[in-house]
Structure formats: structure tokens, C-alpha cells
Amino acid sequence: MVQVSISRCADYDQERVNSAVLTAIKLIGGMERFVSPGQKVLLKVNALTMKLPEEAVTTHPAVIKAVAAEVKKAGGIPLVGDSSGGMAAGQAPTKSTFEVAGIARAAEEAGAELVNFDSAAVAAVAAEGPIPTLHLARPVLEADVVISLPKLKTHSVTILTGAVKNMFGCVPGYRKSEYHRMAPRLKDFARVLADIYGLTRPALAIMDGIVGMEGNGPSAGRPRNTGLVLASADGVAVDAVVANIVGLAPFKIHTTRIAHQRGLGMGDLAKIDILGEKLETLRISDFDLPSNLMFEVLPGFLVSGILGMLRARPVIAEDACAGCSFCVDSCPVQAMKLSGKVPVIDYNRCISCLCCQELCPNKAVQMKQVNPLGRVLAGIVSHGKQKKRRRYLK
Ligand code: SF4
Numbered sequence: 233m234v235q236v237s238i239s240r241c242a243d244y245d246q247e248r249v250n251s252a253v254l255t256a257i258k259l260i261g262g263m264e265r266f267v268s269p270g271q272k273v274l275l276k277v278n279a280l281t282m283k284l285p286e287e288a289v290t291t292h293p294a295v296i297k298a299v300a301a302e303v304k305k306a307g308g309i310p311l312v313g314d315s316s317g318g319m320a321a322g323q324a325p326t327k328s329t330f331e332v333a334g335i336a337r338a339a340e341e342a343g344a345e346l347v348n349f350d351s352a353a354v355a356a357v358a359a360e361g362p363i364p365t366l367h368l369a370r371p372v373l374e375a376d377v378v379i380s381l382p383k384l385k386t387h388s389v390t391i392l393t394g395a396v397k398n399m400f401g402c403v404p405g406y407r408k409s410e411y412h413r414m415a416p417r418l419k420d421f422a423r424v425l426a427d428i429y430g431l432t433r434p435a436l437a438i439m440d441g442i443v444g445m446e447g448n449g450p451s452a453g454r455p456r457n458t459g460l461v462l463a464s465a466d467g468v469a470v471d472a473v474v475a476n477i478v479g480l481a482p483f484k485i486h487t488t489r490i491a492h493q494r495g496l497g498m499g500d501l502a503k504i505d506i507l508g509e510k511l512e513t514l515r516i517s518d519f520d521l522p523s524n525l526m527f528e529v530l531p532g533f534l535v536s537g538i539l540g541m542l543r544a545r546p547v548i549a550e551d552a553c554a555g556c557s558f559c560v561d562s563c564p565v566q567a568m569k570l571s572g573k574v575p576v577i578d579y580n581r582c583i584s585c586l587c588c589q590e591l592c593p594n595k596a597v598q599m600k601q602v603n604p605l606g607r608v609l610a611g612i613v614s615h616g617k618q619k620k621r622r623r624y625l626k
């Protein structure tokens with residue numbers, strides 16, 4: 233039976249985080265089960281974009297420090313690494329994200345080497361999915377042990393982002409945008425994410441679910457105190473358990489279902505042993521899910537037909553936009569152009585990857601119905617909010 237441990241943690245007080253992380257790791261056998269003395273242990277954090285720790289977009293520094301301390305106690309040599317999202321070639325903002333999100337300081341205080349995948353060596357690796365050769369940061373492939381430190385968040389495209397999707401950051405810099413362009417359909421993109429998860433082989437996932445994100449994550453949603461740390465040798469199982477906690481059927485999450493089908497982990501809750509807390513006591517009945525959710529869970533023929541035309545599209549909120557051009561530079565299919573101060577979007581080119589929303593520093597990219605019929609449908613769907621949306625997931 234696959235094990236997922238869960239411990240509660242009210243906030244990011246370092247002592248409380250240390251205790252919660254230690255409890256979660258001990259329940260699944262202790263860090264010594266995963267790390268031997270002298271091994272290089274890469275902590276793959278979520279450093280999505282330049283946000284402060286309290287904005288709940290990136291793995292919190294307190295969690296990074298707690299895990300690095302446990303790695304050291306087991307005799308391992310911790311490294312902390314990631315590649316942030318977006319931007320054109322040569323402009324990757326990972327260094328700034330490390331600074332703003334407190335990750336650089338956390339690594340320094342923990343005595344861990346900070347690894348910016350954008351400036352690290354890259355390996356070309358054969359994959360099974362729609363992109364036959366993937367480029368991954370060598371420090372991940374060369375580490376003795378990889379530990380994934382995802383954040384509990386919604387995702388406007390993949391519904392949830394967790395341990396499987398967290399490994400997408402092992403793709404350095406602008407290539408992430410390229411992969412969005414090469415696999416524009418969500419199911420294909422989820423296969424790419426499963427490939428990357430399989431190739432980067434994290435031995436352990438420890439999820440920062442202390443303050444998660446609800447609504448239109450992974451960066452434009454709202455922080456939500458979820459008060460949890462989850463740990464498992466199986467990241468797919470972590471994602472399945474989190475889906476259940478926020479009211480989703482695990483196999484409706486493409487990354488979980490595909491990774492499970494490919495034998496990369498366990499997505500079937502009936503075969504997952506939950507340690508530490510009872511799942512029934514953890515469910516968050518009013519967790520706000522992404523506004524595009526229904527389009528990911530309806531039958532494919534409906535979505536590709538008329539309902540697909542009603543899908544919400546990214547729209548720029550002029551009053552919030554600073555004209556920084558970050559989204560324009562990050563759009564994988566060049567569907568955005570700066571016109572005056574505010575970008576305009578060519579919806580004929582747009583592949584709905586939502587990189588623009590994910591990376592906008594001002595939450596100026598909002599999901600809206602551009603079709604009047606869609607607005608009516610959205611009103612019906614939002615009536616009764618999440619309860620009615622979840623009906624599609626049962
Ligand atoms: S929408 Fe956001 S990322 Fe794009 S130009 Fe405006 S502020 Fe910058």
C-alpha cells in the first residue's frame with residue numbers, strides 16, 4: 233500500500249514548520265529512508281514567478297529550510313533549485329524569483345547550494361509523450377536524490393498543480409514556453425508533464441500546503457490557509473490525496489490519471505494509506521476552484537464543439553496592467569502585442585496556455601467570457617458556485 237502522511241501546521245512559524253515537516257517525514261519512515269550520508273539531494277522547489285512568500289505562489293522559505301535541515305541531519309548535502317516560468321530566450325527571471333520569494337535566503341540560511349536551472353547545463357532526454365526529446369536541467373538528473381517541494385495550488389489549465397506538475401520547472405527557461413506551444417492540447421501537455429515527472433524521478437514529495445492557493449491559480453488566485461504538510465515517496469499519490477481534500481475526483485486531474493496509467497505512481501485513493509490525519513476531517517468544502525474547471529471535466533466531444541467556443545479567455549484588465557510586456561515576451565505563440573500601454577490578444581492564435589495569467593506580476597490577466605452566450609452559461613455555472621461545479625466531477 234502506498235503511504236501519504238499528513239501533518240497539520242497553522243502558519244509559517246519556523247519551529248512549527250520544522251515540527252510538521254519532521255512529523256510527516258517520520259510517519260513514512262524518516263529521512264534516512266530516502267537519503268544516505270554523502271548524497272547530493274536536490275530540493276526542487278516551486279519558484280514560479282517573482283512573488284513574495286505570503287502571496288502563496290512559491291514554496292515557502294520556512295518549508296525549504298525545514299526540509300534542508302532534515303536532509304542534513306540524515307547526512308545528505310542539500311541543493312535548492314528551479315527555473316521560473318516565462319520570458320523569451322536569455323531573459324529568464326529565476327534569479328529575481330529566488331530573491332523575491334525568499335528562496336535564496338532560505339538556501340543560504342540552510343547551508344544549501346542554490347541552483348538556477350537557467351544557467352545550468354542541459355541534457356536532452358528521450359520521452360514517450362508528444363515531445364520526443366525533452367531538455368532537462370542536468371543538476372536534477374545528476375543529483376543522487378531528488379525531493380519535490382510543491383505548493384498546494386489550483387491551476388487554471390491543469391485544475392490543480394502539485395507534485396507531478398512541480399517538476400515542469402526542471403525544464404530551463406524559455407523551453408517551457410516552447411513545450412506549451414508544441415503540446416497545446418491539455419491532455420498532450422499533461423503527457424509531457426508525466427514524462428518529465430518520470431524522467432526526474434523524485435524519491436520524495438513534501439507538499440507545502442500550509443497556505444495554499446484557491447481560485448485562478450497558480451499565481452492569480454487567492455491565498456487560502458489550508459494548514460497541511462503532506463509527504464510521500466509517491467508524488468502522484470500526494471496529488472490524488474490533495475484533489476480529494478479540495479473536493480475533486482483525482483482521476484479528473486489529467487496529470488494524476490496519466491501518471492497513474494503509466495505506472496509512475498498511485499492515483500487510486502482506495503490503494504493509498506493515509507497516515508497522521510483522517511482524510512474525512514481534512515476536506516475543504518468551500519475551496520474555490522478555477523473558473524475554467526467545467527471545460528476540463530465535460531466529455532471531449534462537447535468541449536471541442538460549441539461549449540469549447542464558450543470557454544473563458546484571457547482578457548487584460550487595463551486598470552491593473554502596468555505595460556511591462558512580461559506576458560507579451562512569454563506568450564509561446566506570439567498571440568500578444570503591446571498596443572499603447574496594454575497588450576492585445578489575437579484569439580485566433582491563442583492556445584489558452586494561460587502563461588500570460590500565470591506570469592503577470594499584477595494579476596491583470598483575467599479569465600472572461602468573450603462570447604455573450606458564454607457569459608450566460610458562466611452565470612448559470614457559477615450559480616451555486618463550487619457545489620454545482622463539483623457535480624461534474626463525481
Ligand atoms: S498584463 Fe501583466 S504582464 Fe502583461 S503587460 Fe500588463 S502588467 Fe505586464
Ligand code: SF4
Binds near residue numbers: 546562563568
Ligand atoms: S495569449 Fe493565449 S497563448 Fe498567449 S500566453 Fe496568453 S493564454 Fe497563452
